[in-house]
Amino acid sequence: GFYGVCTNLESTPEEIVKINQRRWEIEETFRILKSEMRTRPVYLQKDERIEAHFLVCFLSLLTYRLIEKKIDESATCFEIIQTLREMRVLEATNEGYIPTYTRTDLTDKLHDVFGFRTDTEIVPIKKMKKILKEVKKHK
Numbered sequence: 001g002f003y004g005v006c007t008n009l010e011s012t013p014e015e016i017v018k019i020n021q022r023r024w025e026i027e028e029t030f031r032i033l034k035s036e037m038r039t040r041p042v043y044l045q046k047d048e049r050i051e052a053h054f055l056v057c058f059l060s061l062l063t064y065r066l067i068e069k070k071i072d073e074s075a076t077c078f079e080i081i082q083t084l085r086e087m088r089v090l091e092a093t094n095e096g097y098i099p100t101y102t103r104t105d106l107t108d109k110l111h112d113v114f115g116f117r118t119d120t121e122i123v124p125i126k127k128m129k130k131i132l133k134e135v136k137k138h139k
Contacts (some may be wrong), residue, residue, distance in 0.1 A: 005020055032064070032077050033057055033061060036064075036077050037061060037064075067084075071109050075106050079106060083104065083107060086101045087099075087101045087107060087110075088100050088101055089101075089118060094125075095124070096124040096125050096127070097122065098123075099123075103119045107119055115134075
Protein backbone atom coordinates (compact mmCIF):
# COMPACT_ATOMS: atom_id res chain seq x y z
CA GLY A 1 0.00 0.00 0.00
CA PHE A 2 0.85 3.63 -0.25
CA TYR A 3 0.76 6.35 2.37
CA GLY A 4 0.54 10.00 1.37
CA VAL A 5 1.67 13.01 3.37
CA CYS A 6 0.61 16.54 2.50
CA THR A 7 2.72 19.30 4.04
CA ASN A 8 3.80 22.89 3.57
CA LEU A 9 7.37 22.08 4.65
CA GLU A 10 10.09 22.76 2.14
CA SER A 11 12.22 19.70 2.86
CA THR A 12 13.39 16.57 1.13
CA PRO A 13 11.05 13.55 1.15
CA GLU A 14 13.45 11.79 3.55
CA GLU A 15 13.30 14.70 6.03
CA ILE A 16 9.50 14.83 5.80
CA VAL A 17 9.27 11.09 6.50
CA LYS A 18 11.56 11.57 9.55
CA ILE A 19 9.43 14.47 10.84
CA ASN A 20 6.24 12.46 10.34
CA GLN A 21 7.79 9.51 12.21
CA ARG A 22 8.59 11.78 15.18
CA ARG A 23 4.98 13.04 15.16
CA TRP A 24 3.77 9.44 15.39
CA GLU A 25 6.11 8.83 18.35
CA ILE A 26 4.72 11.90 20.14
CA GLU A 27 1.15 10.69 19.58
CA GLU A 28 2.15 7.24 20.87
CA THR A 29 3.67 8.86 23.97
CA PHE A 30 0.38 10.64 24.79
CA ARG A 31 -1.52 7.37 24.26
CA ILE A 32 0.86 5.57 26.65
CA LEU A 33 0.49 8.33 29.23
CA LYS A 34 -3.31 8.22 29.04
CA SER A 35 -3.84 4.47 28.86
CA GLU A 36 -0.88 2.61 30.38
CA MET A 37 0.30 5.25 32.86
CA ARG A 38 -3.27 6.21 33.78
CA THR A 39 -2.57 9.94 33.91
CA ARG A 40 -6.22 10.82 33.47
CA PRO A 41 -8.67 11.60 34.94
CA VAL A 42 -7.01 13.74 37.59
CA TYR A 43 -9.07 14.39 40.70
CA LEU A 44 -6.71 16.93 42.21
CA GLN A 45 -7.43 20.56 43.04
CA LYS A 46 -4.17 22.19 44.09
CA ASP A 47 -1.74 23.19 41.37
CA GLU A 48 1.29 21.72 43.16
CA ARG A 49 -0.44 18.34 43.48
CA ILE A 50 -1.43 18.34 39.82
CA GLU A 51 2.14 19.24 38.86
CA ALA A 52 3.50 16.50 41.16
CA HIS A 53 1.12 13.97 39.59
CA PHE A 54 2.28 14.80 36.08
CA LEU A 55 5.93 14.82 37.18
CA VAL A 56 5.52 11.26 38.48
CA CYS A 57 3.78 10.31 35.22
CA PHE A 58 6.56 11.88 33.17
CA LEU A 59 9.26 10.11 35.20
CA SER A 60 7.37 6.84 34.73
CA LEU A 61 7.28 7.46 30.98
CA LEU A 62 11.00 8.27 30.94
CA THR A 63 11.75 5.08 32.87
CA TYR A 64 9.61 3.07 30.45
CA ARG A 65 11.38 4.58 27.41
CA LEU A 66 14.81 3.82 28.91
CA ILE A 67 13.80 0.21 29.56
CA GLU A 68 12.31 -0.04 26.06
CA LYS A 69 15.64 1.06 24.53
CA LYS A 70 17.69 -1.22 26.82
CA ILE A 71 15.74 -4.28 25.62
CA ASP A 72 15.99 -3.16 21.97
CA GLU A 73 12.25 -2.47 21.69
CA SER A 74 11.60 -6.23 21.82
CA ALA A 75 8.35 -5.96 23.81
CA THR A 76 5.23 -3.83 23.66
CA CYS A 77 4.47 -1.10 26.16
CA PHE A 78 1.71 -3.23 27.69
CA GLU A 79 4.03 -6.25 28.03
CA ILE A 80 6.78 -4.24 29.72
CA ILE A 81 4.50 -2.45 32.16
CA GLN A 82 2.47 -5.56 32.98
CA THR A 83 5.64 -7.59 33.55
CA LEU A 84 7.09 -4.95 35.86
CA ARG A 85 3.82 -4.73 37.81
CA GLU A 86 3.83 -8.51 38.30
CA MET A 87 7.52 -8.81 39.32
CA ARG A 88 6.89 -9.02 43.04
CA VAL A 89 8.90 -10.65 45.77
CA LEU A 90 7.86 -11.84 49.21
CA GLU A 91 10.02 -10.96 52.20
CA ALA A 92 10.82 -14.07 54.19
CA THR A 93 11.75 -13.02 57.72
CA ASN A 94 15.50 -13.27 58.33
CA GLU A 95 16.02 -15.14 55.05
CA GLY A 96 15.59 -12.72 52.18
CA TYR A 97 13.21 -12.24 49.28
CA ILE A 98 11.39 -15.00 47.40
CA PRO A 99 10.15 -14.31 43.86
CA THR A 100 6.37 -14.69 43.55
CA TYR A 101 6.15 -14.04 39.81
CA THR A 102 6.40 -16.34 36.84
CA ARG A 103 9.67 -16.26 34.96
CA THR A 104 9.33 -15.33 31.27
CA ASP A 105 11.59 -14.45 28.34
CA LEU A 106 10.96 -10.78 29.14
CA THR A 107 11.89 -11.13 32.83
CA ASP A 108 15.05 -12.96 31.73
CA LYS A 109 15.90 -10.15 29.31
CA LEU A 110 15.28 -7.50 31.99
CA HIS A 111 17.55 -9.36 34.39
CA ASP A 112 20.25 -9.71 31.73
CA VAL A 113 20.31 -6.03 30.70
CA PHE A 114 20.23 -4.73 34.27
CA GLY A 115 22.76 -7.24 35.60
CA PHE A 116 20.97 -8.90 38.49
CA ARG A 117 18.52 -11.73 39.08
CA THR A 118 15.57 -11.94 41.45
CA ASP A 119 13.83 -14.95 39.91
CA THR A 120 15.96 -18.05 40.40
CA GLU A 121 16.59 -18.17 44.13
CA ILE A 122 15.87 -16.62 47.48
CA VAL A 123 17.67 -13.30 47.39
CA PRO A 124 19.36 -12.72 50.76
CA ILE A 125 18.62 -9.40 52.45
CA LYS A 126 22.27 -8.31 52.08
CA LYS A 127 22.23 -9.02 48.33
CA MET A 128 18.90 -7.19 47.84
CA LYS A 129 20.37 -4.13 49.58
CA LYS A 130 23.34 -4.32 47.20
CA ILE A 131 20.98 -4.51 44.18
CA LEU A 132 19.01 -1.49 45.42
CA LYS A 133 22.25 0.42 46.02
CA GLU A 134 23.37 -0.33 42.42
CA VAL A 135 19.99 0.78 41.05
CA LYS A 136 20.26 4.07 42.95
CA LYS A 137 23.79 4.60 41.61
CA HIS A 138 22.53 4.36 37.99
CA LYS A 139 19.73 6.93 38.43
